[in-house]
Amino acid sequence: MSAKNYLSLHLESAKSAVLQFAKQPVGTFLILVMLSVAMTLPLTLYLGVQSAQTVIGKLNEAPQITLYMEREAEEGDQAAVRKLLSEDKRIERYDFVGKDAGLAELQKNMGDQDLVSMLDENPLPDVFIVSPAANSEPDTVRALQADLAKMPMVESAKLDAEWMQTLYQVNDFVSKIFYFLAITLSLAFVLVAHNTIRLQILSRKEEIEITKLLGAPSSFIRRPFLYQAAWQSLAAAAVSLALCAWLMNSSKPLVGQIFKPYGINIEWRFFYAWEVLLVLLVVTALGIAGAALATQQHLLSFKARKS
Amino acid sequence: MIRFEQVSKIYPGGFAAVKNLSFTINKGEMIFLAGHSGAGKSTVLKLISGITRPTEGKVWMNNQNISELSDNQLGYLRQHIGIVFQDHKILYDRNVLQNVLLPLRIIGYDSAQAEKRARIAIEKVGLAGKETADPITLSGGEQQRLCIARAVVHQPSLLIADEPSANLDRAYALDIMELFKTFHEAGTTVIVAAHDETLMADYGHRILRLNQGRFA
Numbered sequence: 304m305s306a307k308n309y310l311s312l313h314l315e316s317a318k319s320a321v322l323q324f325a326k327q328p329v330g331t332f333l334i335l336v337m338l339s340v341a342m343t344l345p346l347t348l349y350l351g352v353q354s355a356q357t358v359i360g361k362l363n364e365a366p367q368i369t370l371y372m373e374r375e376a377e378e379g380d381q382a383a384v385r386k387l388l389s390e391d392k393r394i395e396r397y398d399f400v401g402k403d404a405g406l407a408e409l410q411k412n413m414g415d416q417d418l419v420s421m422l423d424e425n426p427l428p429d430v431f432i433v434s435p436a437a438n439s440e441p442d443t444v445r446a447l448q449a450d451l452a453k454m455p456m457v458e459s460a461k462l463d464a465e466w467m468q469t470l471y472q473v474n475d476f477v478s479k480i481f482y483f484l485a486i487t488l489s490l491a492f493v494l495v496a497h498n499t500i501r502l503q504i505l506s507r508k509e510e511i512e513i514t515k516l517l518g519a520p521s522s523f524i525r526r527p528f529l530y531q532a533a534w535q536s537l538a539a540a541a542v543s544l545a546l547c548a549w550l551m552n553s554s555k556p557l558v559g560q561i562f563k564p565y566g567i568n569i570e571w572r573f574f575y576a577w578e579v580l581l582v583l584l585v586v587t588a589l590g591i592a593g594a595a596l597a598t599q600q601h602l603l604s605f606k607a608r609k610s
Numbered sequence: 611m612i613r614f615e616q617v618s619k620i621y622p623g624g625f626a627a628v629k630n631l632s633f634t635i636n637k638g639e640m641i642f643l644a645g646h647s648g649a650g651k652s653t654v655l656k657l658i659s660g661i662t663r664p665t666e667g668k669v670w671m672n673n674q675n676i677s678e679l680s681d682n683q684l685g686y687l688r689q690h691i692g693i694v695f696q697d698h699k700i701l702y703d704r705n706v707l708q709n710v711l712l713p714l715r716i717i718g719y720d721s722a723q724a725e726k727r728a729r730i731a732i733e734k735v736g737l738a739g740k741e742t743a744d745p746i747t748l749s750g751g752e753q754q755r756l757c758i759a760r761a762v763v764h765q766p767s768l769l770i771a772d773e774p775s776a777n778l779d780r781a782y783a784l785d786i787m788e789l790f791k792t793f794h795e796a797g798t799t800v801i802v803a804a805h806d807e808t809l810m811a812d813y814g815h816r817i818l819r820l821n822q823g824r825f826a
Binding site: 305307308309311312315509510513514515516517518519520521523602 | 659661681682685686687688689690691693695699701703712713715716717718719720721760
């Protein structure tokens with residue numbers, strides 16, 4: 304068989320697969336909806352995780368350790384702490400807020416009330432605000448906090464560790480759900496594709512058997528079904544991507560409202576071109592795998608009956 | 611071309627359709643398989659085309675033991691055989707031309723060449739002008755002709771027909787037999803199974819008579 308004839312057979316199979324869909328529009332539509340919904344969930348979750356990553360990245364930079372000096376600490380003590388902070392590689396930067404500057408800021412926040420006249424003396428200590436290196440793990444930050452607390456003339460070192468820990472746990476949990484859904488729904492997708500093609504095979508059983516009796520090799524029989532699965536999966540992936548876009552757009556304002564009070568601005572993103580291509584390829588491959596499984600089973604059963 | 615060596619076929623359930631048959635069919639020969647219903651004619655044809663495998667013995671075709679062929683090898687073998695099935699096995703969701711085209715597409719003919727050959731085969735069996743007809747609208751005789759056109763369109767070296775004249779009146783049946791004679795004269799090996807021996811008498815070819823799976 305020449306390459307031209309071989310290609311024409313593929314073209315014919317691809318065309319007949321499309322015609323099969325047109326013959327059963329309602330069934331095709333329902334299967335498409337089922338496959339699309341199955342794919343939309345993990346895809347949307349993936350986008351959610353990816354969009355949240357930018358926020359989490361920013362929050363990772365946010366945790367700071369506040370270092371309260373003893374009230375009796377003098378300039379020499381501050382200099383000693385400054386030196387130690389400068390030498391610590393785990394620290395990205397630090398800012399010093401002197402007790403007078405602290406009081407001034409407090410007064411600013413109090414507004415019209417004259418706070419200074421109410422106090423005999425400035426009760427605030429000198430403070431260092433320490434920013435750990437970017438992407439520091441929670442354990443590293445906690446170890447740094449413990450070390451800072453031991454510095455000379457330091458009264459305490461405070462860190463909002465609980466918030467950071469929760470944030471990591473939520474992120475970890477969502478990622479785990481994403482992977483779980485991606486694996487289980489991919490498997491479900493293969494099974495749905497398998498079942499769809501199995502039903503197609505059963506409805507065209509007579510045609511397959513006649514074709515086989517006329518000498519058709521397995522590849523000839525299998526080909527239209529594989530194309531059918533490929534078109535079906537491609538269409539399902541395209542619909543899933545469209546559903547994802549719609550879901551994201553419609554949930555954007557609501558999610559934005561929820562996080563706004565916390566000063567969190569989620570930067571939503573859609574799939575990049577390479578991700579769209581990857582989704583289409585993977586989903587099509589999954590569909591073809593399911594169809595290949597179904598056709599293989601049918602051909603085996605035909606062989607068994609013949610013997 | 612075809613050689614049966616002590617072939618028996620016992621179907622699940624214990625029914626012995628063919629018992630210890632041995633015979634040879636030469637290349638280019640036309641042969642009739644005669645016998646009543648259940649004599650084993652259809653089973654012999656199924657064994658020749660590899661649709662079923664012998665329980666015992668060997669079926670040789672062109673020095674190849676058919677039982678040892680893989681599924682795809684059997685497919686390749688059938689691409690060189692034209693089969694006229696007793697129950698026609700026509701695809702009713704396709705028109706006459708598309709049915710006849712099928713063996714050519716399986717072999718890998720390009721569309722234009724395949725269509726040309728299919729139209730010639732359709733004309734040869736007397737169905738010209740019915741290329742786009744729905745097979746369900748054809749009469750029994752016409753459906754049989756469609757089945758013959760599909761069996762010969764790829765010019766097989768072996769043509770086998772299982773009761774091709776069953777349910778046809780005598781005039782139609784003789785027309786069908788004449789068609790087989792034409793193919794035989796063109797060099798094709800032809801095996802026809804029929805229960806009506808009066809149809810075979812005029813042709814003077816070898817007749818293998820079967821009774822309960824054995825030669826009568």
